[in-house]
Amino acid sequence: MINCPYADFVSRLNNAKRQHFKTTYVNNNNKIVKTLEILHELGIIKSFSFLDERTIQVNLKFVGRRVIFKKLKVISLPSKKVYVDIIRLSKLKDKSNCSFYILSTSKGMLTDFECIINHVAGEVLLKVEL
Numbered sequence: 001m002i003n004c005p006y007a008d009f010v011s012r013l014n015n016a017k018r019q020h021f022k023t024t025y026v027n028n029n030n031k032i033v034k035t036l037e038i039l040h041e042l043g044i045i046k047s048f049s050f051l052d053e054r055t056i057q058v059n060l061k062f063v064g065r066r067v068i069f070k071k072l073k074v075i076s077l078p079s080k081k082v083y084v085d086i087i088r089l090s091k092l093k094d095k096s097n098c099s100f101y102i103l104s105t106s107k108g109m110l111t112d113f114e115c116i117i118n119h120v121a122g123e124v125l126l127k128v129e130l
Contacts, residue, residue: 034109
């Protein structure tokens with residue numbers, strides 16, 4: 001049994017990038033599906049499809065021989081939740097020019113720039129380094 005499905009999902013994507021795999025398989029979970037939708041909309045991954053009710057196939061997007069993202073990093077864990085307000089989110093955004101965050105908010109899962117525009121804050125789930 002997987003202790004943290006979201007961390008497992010992120011490590012599978014990082015491992016697929018490191019091994020230059022075009023495709024990887026992850027477990028199905030609402031939080032994972034929403035994250036994949038955001039990554040697909042932003043052009044970080046090529047596509048994803050449901051193989052069955054438990055498995056999702058993720059196709060990574062390449063530019064030449066490199067994957068679009070450098071690294072994905074889980075920020076909140078089940079044992080340590082990380083919440084930010086708008087001011088702290090703006091400071092995080094200023095420090096990292098080539099990265100963005102995915103947050104779980106009261107309005108659903110949003111990227112950091114969507115949170116700043118909508119004036120909502122929440123739990124920081126993932127950092128995507130480009």
